[in-house]
Amino acid sequence: MASLSLSTLQASWRPLATGVILLAAMEAAKRANVLPIFVPAPSAVLLEIWNSPRLVVANLAPTAWKAASGYFIAAVVAISAASLAVSLRVLRGPIYNIGVMINSVPIIATAPLLALWLGTGPQIQIAIAALTSQFPMLVGTMQGLQAADSRQRELMHVLSASRLQTLRYLLIPSALPYLFAGFKIAAPSAVLGAITAEWAGADQGVGAMMLYALFSYDTAKVWLSVLLTCLLAGAGFGVWAAIERMVVYWRHDVDLVD
């Protein structure tokens, strides 16, 4: 565990340092009055958190659970659909095409329409989070379940393995790296989907906060909501990356010398 946190530190100090330097430069530029009025000083944004921590929590929590619920539903549906598509060749095209279609729908335009159907409660944000995050998981599962090479399949065949055994011993383990790639890409999409949906009508959530702040020209709060969005999306990605490291232990990277 100690070595894991050490390697995390080793991997993350560069982006952290870059962030700190950029923020410091921004702060300096703001104080020197080079930045336009609608760009606040980073310190002003951070001060917002300090001044109203309850505002942050009250808006972060609903968005987080709605994004997570939508994400979970999308995962269940996408993995089931992909498994069906892989096992029944006739369904492969239709399922894939539906995935592509849903993924290319402009959510910003359809969110108000969906709100008319589903109502403006949390269900609309959950539904849109699911719609925006399904595609990477669908593709990941479909690719992953077909990732075992023909020799490995022949091996299972010569061993007279049943379909279930082949699935368990070969297909699922070889699908995992692809599945995790899908999970990681889909997590930020679910957060962005939930926030976009909140614009279509929600009294709480990072998206709602963003909209109120925009209408009241509160630039610091707009940027705060942007920061919170990034945090949520990044956390979703990070959680899956951490789980992946533990589960997909056999993937080894060759560290080439610099």
Place this chain on the structure above:
Amino acid sequence: MSRDIQVDQVSMVFYGQGEPVIALEKVDMQVPAGQFASIIGPSGCGKSTLLRLVADVMKPYAGSITLGGDTPRTARHAHSLGFVFQAPTLLPWRSVKQNIELPLDVVGRGSAKRSTRTSAELIELVGLSGFEDALPHQLSGGMQQRVAIARALILTPDILLLDEPFGALDEITRQRMNLELLRIWSESGTSALLVTHSIAEAVFMSDRVYVMSARPGRITSIIDVPLERPRRIDMMRSQQFFECVNRIRDGLFGHEQAQAAAPGEPVEAY
């Protein structure tokens, strides 16, 4: 336990784009139970196809194959076949021990009455003691292939099918692996069918060598190897060994030698 291999007038045709390709044409082959036979031939002569037909990976277009009187399908379902591929084909998430025990997981550990050897014994037999818990990517190519051989042996198969198992290895490792394989084979008493590119390897390993030609794949000559067992490296310098090598070479290149000889000068036997 061991089964003989009877291949009777087997033909195989592949339908791809364009013309159908005749991979095998009326191939006959008899490997008595407990014997070691090899198939040698140029690339694309259908030798791997023949092996896959015996392993019931594919169905022949015409003709029949029986393994100890059973169809390949019955033999496969009885877990009587051990197959070693050209590449190790290990499951990267399983340790050495778990890879060797994969067939046990498939058969069911409780009903694994077929297994007379434990994975620990096999690991020792293939010289991988101390690497039980290593993952495949931590092993060299030769070690990975030894895991694959141990995996093929854990259910004590009646027939061991080897598709150029050491093709990717260097000459030194290959020679050592061949000796090991012969030792393992003689202990297990199974029939063995080896596909190879190497004339010396075919002679050194086998009781009988089938020479194949390409397009269409057919058996052009059969050479019995009179060398006694157990085989030793120094036999490779014997007269009998050279005679067998030359006869196989004639079988493989006889046609081209004749063509080269046609313009005039006689070609010296090499």
